[in-house]
Amino acid sequence: MTLMRSWIDSANTPDCPFPLNNLPYGVFSTPGAQPRCGVAIGDQVLDVAGMEKAGLLRISDTALLQSGVWNPLMEAGPAMWEKLRSALLGHLSDASSTQDQVAQYLHPLSGVTMHMPFRVSEYTDFYAGKNHAFNVGTMFRGPENALPPNWLHIPIGYNGRASSVVVSGTGVRRPWGQLKGPQDDAPRFAPCARFDLELEMGAIVGKPSSGPVTVAEADDMIFGYVLLNDWSARDIQAWEYQPLGPFQAKATATTISPWIVTKPALAPFRASTPPREKPLLPYLEEPRPMLYDIDLSVELTPEGGQATEIARTNYKEMYYSSAQQLAHHTTSGCPMRVGDLLGSGTISGETKESRGSLLELSWGGKEPVALEGGATRNFLEDGDTLTLKGACHGDGYTIGFGDCTGMVLPALSDPFAR
Amino acid sequence: MTLMRSWIDSANTPDCPFPLNNLPYGVFSTPGAQPRCGVAIGDQVLDVAGMEKAGLLRISDTALLQSGVWNPLMEAGPAMWEKLRSALLGHLSDASSTQDQVAQYLHPLSGVTMHMPFRVSEYTDFYAGKNHAFNVGTMFRGPENALPPNWLHIPIGYNGRASSVVVSGTGVRRPWGQLKGPQDDAPRFAPCARFDLELEMGAIVGKPSSGPVTVAEADDMIFGYVLLNDWSARDIQAWEYQPLGPFQAKATATTISPWIVTKPALAPFRASTPPREKPLLPYLEEPRPMLYDIDLSVELTPEGGQATEIARTNYKEMYYSSAQQLAHHTTSGCPMRVGDLLGSGTISGETKESRGSLLELSWGGKEPVALEGGATRNFLEDGDTLTLKGACHGDGYTIGFGDCTGMVLPALSDPFAR
CATH class of the missing domain: 3.90.850.10 (Fumarylacetoacetase-like, C-terminal domain)
Structure with missing residues (x-):
């Protein structure tokens, strides 16, 4: 496996912790807004809750990313985990055709506050x-x-x-x-x-x-x-x-x-x-x-x-x-x-x-x-x-x-x- | 403390486990219906979820008994715990003026199935x-x-x-x-x-x-x-x-x-x-x-x-x-x-x-x-x-x-x- 290239330049350096290969799931907030589900890419966080709401992430008939934690996606099962990852790879790879739409949902990581990414059961x-x-x-x-x-x-x-x-x-x-x-x-x-x-x-x-x-x-x-x-x-x-x-x-x-x-x-x-x-x-x-x-x-x-x-x-x-x-x-x-x-x-x-x-x-x-x-x-x-x-x-x-x-x-x- | 008398006769015997003094909280279902909050009295269970829905238990502006577990009442705090108990004592005591209305919400204990009364956190x-x-x-x-x-x-x-x-x-x-x-x-x-x-x-x-x-x-x-x-x-x-x-x-x-x-x-x-x-x-x-x-x-x-x-x-x-x-x-x-x-x-x-x-x-x-x-x-x-x-x-x-x-x-x- 080698680096998978993204149209977000900061994700393409060898020591960036969040290249396209990673796509980790977190919960972030910007000043004055509610915590929501996001994905780290380069030096940015992608507001996937916002994208789902806007109809840009059609992976399921029911909302999976609107609760401020990742539990609903987990509950939807492994096939849905795979579906979301595929959709994100499509949107964020350097061959993406949706760059302009997706770019609106990026926030600099340096300006966000992170929250618990999931509700711990036990x-x-x-x-x-x-x-x-x-x-x-x-x-x-x-x-x-x-x-x-x-x-x-x-x-x-x-x-x-x-x-x-x-x-x-x-x-x-x-x-x-x-x-x-x-x-x-x-x-x-x-x-x-x-x-x-x-x-x-x-x-x-x-x-x-x-x-x-x-x-x-x-x-x-x-x-x-x-x-x-x-x-x-x-x-x-x-x-x-x-x-x-x-x-x-x-x-x-x-x-x-x-x-x-x-x-x-x-x-x-x-x-x-x-x-x-x-x-x-x-x-x-x-x-x-x-x-x-x-x-x-x-x-x-x-x-x-x-x-x-x-x-x-x-x-x-x-x-x-x-x-x-x-x-x-x-x-x-x-x-x-x-x-x-x-x-x-x-x-x-x-x-x-x-x-x-x-x-x-x-x-x-x-x-x-x-x-x-x-x-x-x-x-x-x-x-x-x-x-x-x-x-x-x-x-x-x-x-x-x-x-x-x-x-x-x-x-x-x-x-x-x- | 002596026996508190109820208009439900079966609750007035010395060895009944559920006299008016008790009023324990459970979750029950009748055949074909969803589990709901109930209170044991004599040989009956009182459908308090149904009573709240019908406006017969006005203890709070928000519904506390509709979720099929007792957690929302607990979350409402000790003053509300006391309020519900007082309301039930009023409805079920032998001096109650609401017997006819309340009687519709009684089910024989012998015919119900019991469920987990609360959601266990840890x-x-x-x-x-x-x-x-x-x-x-x-x-x-x-x-x-x-x-x-x-x-x-x-x-x-x-x-x-x-x-x-x-x-x-x-x-x-x-x-x-x-x-x-x-x-x-x-x-x-x-x-x-x-x-x-x-x-x-x-x-x-x-x-x-x-x-x-x-x-x-x-x-x-x-x-x-x-x-x-x-x-x-x-x-x-x-x-x-x-x-x-x-x-x-x-x-x-x-x-x-x-x-x-x-x-x-x-x-x-x-x-x-x-x-x-x-x-x-x-x-x-x-x-x-x-x-x-x-x-x-x-x-x-x-x-x-x-x-x-x-x-x-x-x-x-x-x-x-x-x-x-x-x-x-x-x-x-x-x-x-x-x-x-x-x-x-x-x-x-x-x-x-x-x-x-x-x-x-x-x-x-x-x-x-x-x-x-x-x-x-x-x-x-x-x-x-x-x-x-x-x-x-x-x-x-x-x-x-x-x-x-x-x-x-x-x-x-x-x-x-x-």
């Missing part, structure tokens, strides 16, 4: 990166018990809180919670002192299921992917997580990037999961590669300071793909719905610089991370802005995700004051 | 019964580690799957999952062999929050209560639950009773939580009693066989109330939404007969439970029907919940066959 977070699981397990339980006995057999996951998922750019308030040090007799209620990020990918379920599905069927159910930061309160987590798993430690916020990058855009970058260390049960075997080669990085910028890239890794590092996770999710008969969001789990590589959380980068606070300008970090400080970036690098083109950012706001001085 | 399940936590902890981790160190400080909870919540009467298919015995080298994928119930109460959040709330505020946010059976696959759970908690073991189904019993109906039955064994952090202290004195029981009926009452307990047995659980749920800033459902955790008393799960009743399969007619049970068998019952016993009247039932259907022979 949110599940996995723990499917082996290096991350080993690192965290070592710190929480010691190296001999680091990887739980089930880890090489099950894509371990837990249910998170859909209500806490926010779009890139939303400030994230440092939470309060129960904290108890190993020497303390009793817990105290205080602001989190070990607030952290987790670098993940998010897969969006676009097709529902009502019983167990195969890995191939699960892959077909996925509509697209976003970057995902699973903010984590490590001190709250350490005290609360036994025996039923993380709860309030993960409920403050989960930030996603604003653009849903769809499977057709990612198709040339499919990658295999790493070799299995133990054979998988047949229901988890992948019939074809279902991970993706996506370069990922994390930047930390203190308030008023410079950005430092604190981690660089790749989505290929995962031990389980989203399709495997989704197939496992349905084994019990658990119904999956349009808008369900699956976090991949933290993506850490084998080297120190490729670890996707401060917990791992600072090894539980023992090895402070050096920032540009001389500061260090064990965990996040108030005013820190985190920026997750992701891109697939093709032959003369890039598939970008758009930044996934969030600034840490100071804890409330009295959480119960009104 | 579902959280707690672990707040001390006897249950101790019993299960003893079986999973031994008596010395039975109660985790955090248990007396935190209402331990985990997020469940809203998509799996079903109304009483829905068949529940025995799930498949990964099973691994202590002697097995590797797991196998097979139907669950230790399928179980959990006797719980469910609290329904009727008012949203966007930051931490006090226990008193949390109590005000609760709209009402249902009976709840948290179906549990014990063999799947034992293998999957470390380190991030139960996932597929709890995702097959959670059954709720069809009638939402509101707080005003339960108010005379408020009860205190038991004495604290360790002091609670101030944010969890209750300003007034927030549990309820609700007698609960479980009946097991094999296919074609007789019913056996296998457990009898009371909601007062809980160590934490729903208000305490909800307050804890918000500490991290986790946004709560209208329609969130909180499972209390399994309600077990101190005696053997008062244990709310077969896991505890059969002590992990070692002490089979005897049924009427000579059969025994360690765990559920295909064709078994479980019926949870709940009632508050007042002075000459009863507040009933309506049965919460479900039959175990056999596992699919091939879960991936289409």
Whole structure:
């Protein structure tokens, strides 16, 4: 696959995140107007809600792009997903005959505000990166018990809180919670002192299921992917997580990037999961590669300071793909719905610089991370802005995700004051 | 509080579950008609959606009862909740002047089908019964580690799957999952062999929050209560639950009773939580009693066989109330939404007969439970029907919940066959 050329010049450069090959789906607003569905192309966003209303996108008899979220398109099913992409490729390719009409629906990306691209039905977070699981397990339980006995057999996951998922750019308030040090007799209620990020990918379920599905069927159910930061309160987590798993430690916020990058855009970058260390049960075997080669990085910028890239890794590092996770999710008969969001789990590589959380980068606070300008970090400080970036690098083109950012706001001085 | 008399005679007997004091909210259908909002009174259901449409319930300028679920009334806020209850008390009391008009909207309960009374936003399940936590902890981790160190400080909870919540009467298919015995080298994928119930109460959040709330505020946010059976696959759970908690073991189904019993109906039955064994952090202290004195029981009926009452307990047995659980749920800033459902955790008393799960009743399969007619049970068998019952016993009247039932259907022979 090489660059597909558009009549929008800014989309035709090798490092533009939004070439014609990409066409990611977001929800944007211009000053004074309601949020509406848009597609990124070059340095512009195309108001596809406006185009549908004007009769320029005749893909369905019923309106699919008028609700301010992408759920109705997802609900219309894969044939309609394909129909919209084909129509957009026609309108935006350099051979398009509709340039003049379409040009009226373009807005510079620099002038729009982005909103949640879809309504999250339920949110599940996995723990499917082996290096991350080993690192965290070592710190929480010691190296001999680091990887739980089930880890090489099950894509371990837990249910998170859909209500806490926010779009890139939303400030994230440092939470309060129960904290108890190993020497303390009793817990105290205080602001989190070990607030952290987790670098993940998010897969969006676009097709529902009502019983167990195969890995191939699960892959077909996925509509697209976003970057995902699973903010984590490590001190709250350490005290609360036994025996039923993380709860309030993960409920403050989960930030996603604003653009849903769809499977057709990612198709040339499919990658295999790493070799299995133990054979998988047949229901988890992948019939074809279902991970993706996506370069990922994390930047930390203190308030008023410079950005430092604190981690660089790749989505290929995962031990389980989203399709495997989704197939496992349905084994019990658990119904999956349009808008369900699956976090991949933290993506850490084998080297120190490729670890996707401060917990791992600072090894539980023992090895402070050096920032540009001389500061260090064990965990996040108030005013820190985190920026997750992701891109697939093709032959003369890039598939970008758009930044996934969030600034840490100071804890409330009295959480119960009104 | 004594019996409030209605002009509907069947509502005036001491053991009627639905006297005028109760007025629980459900969603019903008659043959050939759409599901609609109704209120149980005596042996009748009152079609309040029809009454609102006809202008007989003028509580709001906008329709609140026309969507086939009770969420819009909840969203309208506590003042409106009170307004509807007052209007219904007026129409249905024996001093009512609207009997002739209202009588047209009554349908015999025996002829209607019940549906989900509300749209579940998210579902959280707690672990707040001390006897249950101790019993299960003893079986999973031994008596010395039975109660985790955090248990007396935190209402331990985990997020469940809203998509799996079903109304009483829905068949529940025995799930498949990964099973691994202590002697097995590797797991196998097979139907669950230790399928179980959990006797719980469910609290329904009727008012949203966007930051931490006090226990008193949390109590005000609760709209009402249902009976709840948290179906549990014990063999799947034992293998999957470390380190991030139960996932597929709890995702097959959670059954709720069809009638939402509101707080005003339960108010005379408020009860205190038991004495604290360790002091609670101030944010969890209750300003007034927030549990309820609700007698609960479980009946097991094999296919074609007789019913056996296998457990009898009371909601007062809980160590934490729903208000305490909800307050804890918000500490991290986790946004709560209208329609969130909180499972209390399994309600077990101190005696053997008062244990709310077969896991505890059969002590992990070692002490089979005897049924009427000579059969025994360690765990559920295909064709078994479980019926949870709940009632508050007042002075000459009863507040009933309506049965919460479900039959175990056999596992699919091939879960991936289409």
